[in-house]
Amino acid sequence: MPKLLRADQMKKCIGCYSCMLACARTLQHDFSPRKAAIQIRSVGGLQSRLVVDICRGCTDPPCALVCNCNALTPRRGGGVRFYKDRCIGCEKCVEACIVGAIRFDEDNKQPIICIQCGTCVKYCPHEVLSMHEV
């Protein structure tokens, strides 16, 4: 069964960025969490709450819909598959994702796409993140 990333326990988040570091090192081979497909941030500073921008696993993903070069295709169960070699870096997917889960990597001129692999979940020390069967 395919699984999708969920962050439904954000109230437990301590803001350690372990998930972001894990995503960046595993998928982008980069130390910088700027490269991660999951982004934790505070709204209103650390006195307020932490929020997360993640791929919501749309079953009819708008990012894939606008991708005319077929670099993004719908994934069974939700979300997308990303074929890097087909991507021409047009950034349309970035605009199409209204929940802000896709950012553009200026270094390699490609979007940073969550592939629902669950690596971030393995490094969450506070059970904030989980993979759900769909």
Added chain:
Amino acid sequence: MTRTSSIRILDINLTDKKFQVKEREDLAPFLGGTGLATKLYAEYVAYDKPPLAQEQPIIITCGPLSAIFPMATKAVATFRSPLTGEWGESHAGMRIAFAMRFAGFRAIIIHGRAERPVYLSIGPNRVDFKDGTPLWGMPTDETGRILRQISPGQGFRSCLRIGPAGENLVAFANVNVDTYRHFGRLGLGAVFGSKQLKAAVIYGGNSEPIPDPKQYREVYDTIYHLAVNTDIMEKYHGLGTSGNIAALSALGALPTENLQKNTFEGSQAISGEAFARDTLVRKVACTGCPVGCIHIGVRRKLFAEGHEYESTYIAYDYEPIYALGTMLGISTQEQIFDLIDYVEQSGMDVMSTGVLLAWLTEAYQKNIVTKEALGIEPAFNNVDNYMKIMDNIVSQPNELYRLLARGTNQAAQKLGGLDYALTLGNHEMAGYHTGYGNLVGLALGPRHSHLDNSGYSFDQKALRNNLSREQVVREIIAEEKWRNVLNSLCVCLFAREVYTRENICAALACVRINMTGEGLEKLGDEVFRLKNQIRLQLGYNPGNLNFANRFFETPAMGQELDREILADMINMYRSQAGI
């Protein structure tokens, strides 16, 4: 991008609003953190100028493992302390080391003095000198809120700022880092204030390819596992440091009411257990730390009839509860939160403030200071009056308050009351009265901080394992040297059991730094030596240390201390350390 073969430094001159970026291969052996900040300090310090002279540098460093390994979260600042006139060093967590790494700087040096209030905005590709005039006079939280609103790099930035205490050059003013952590203790806030530097926002957006992803993942996993899946870090995440309140009170080592006592009758209501039960609302972590030791409590206050409440979220730890709680005879969490909040917003060091207020209370009881000069009567367990006194320390309306703003030692030197002025190396004591190891460690350590060498822990170890005094001194020095290594890497000292020699060398190999356990030891020795050499040049005299009688009057863990024994141990330290 961080290069491993050289150290990238940002050198900022506030006077002429210029900066330079330098690559220094010769500094690579110092790694970062305290080693690098010490070496750079030796280059930049003006030995012949006072601490707040514009020539004096502020040096802030991170380390080679910063942000990319669990709990490598600290940054180190060196400066000349306006509190002691001597070595100034302070460490802070939260997001500063992370932001510095991905901004691409291992060290940031700030010198000169701005013509008018400024704040610095520092990123990977630009440094801006921004007008800070509208921020001047603001408390730390509002300053942070505005800076977040107008600065780039959300989620990847760190915001350092001072409060009114730093602006008014209170000698123990601190620098607030990202709301919940600080460059505390020796007065870096006043150095910022003297340069008309209200704040610095550092934002990092660089990428940094991993040289060997497989090797990195293996080492990261080893360290992450130790942090998360073993009980090594549990005491810091669970109750947190405030667990020490009950423990030290039971041992008779908890400084209470200006150390007139060593246990606190009201400790049950303000213990870590009590805070966790009554007011703890969440925990947060420094960026890159899966532990999350920062305990946030809520202060809920009725401000008007009709169930009108306001709530403030305030971080608590052992040291603030000791300094503003037991030292001042205060036994409710609400009152401690109110005092902590004031100290946070004005930007003062919590320990120095508490010890100063405790000394002032006793000095007032002994008629050394008068109500006429103070305007307010300090009394143990009287929060309202302490709040008014703190207000005056920050604003300094008369000569007495100007003197108090220079710290406990300066005040007692001038007014009297040295017998119960609880400073060690002219620095207000930390919250331990455990015995000789504590006094030796605090008096001789470079920061006069319990974190220099954890002398207090060797008192407890000595009791358990029957250590001789020679062994205690030897262990204190060894610990101090080793902490110079950990602090050059900028790993949190709470993680010292995780970062063994083996794990450190493996982690450094991931960023292409070849280091052996022996190499680390040599670095610790070298930093220890260099720091002491600088300290002596700054006027530190280990042959002329003063110890208040109070340390010998109030038993430490059931034992009455003897001046001659202490003097012997200090001589042992000096002879082993070569100072």
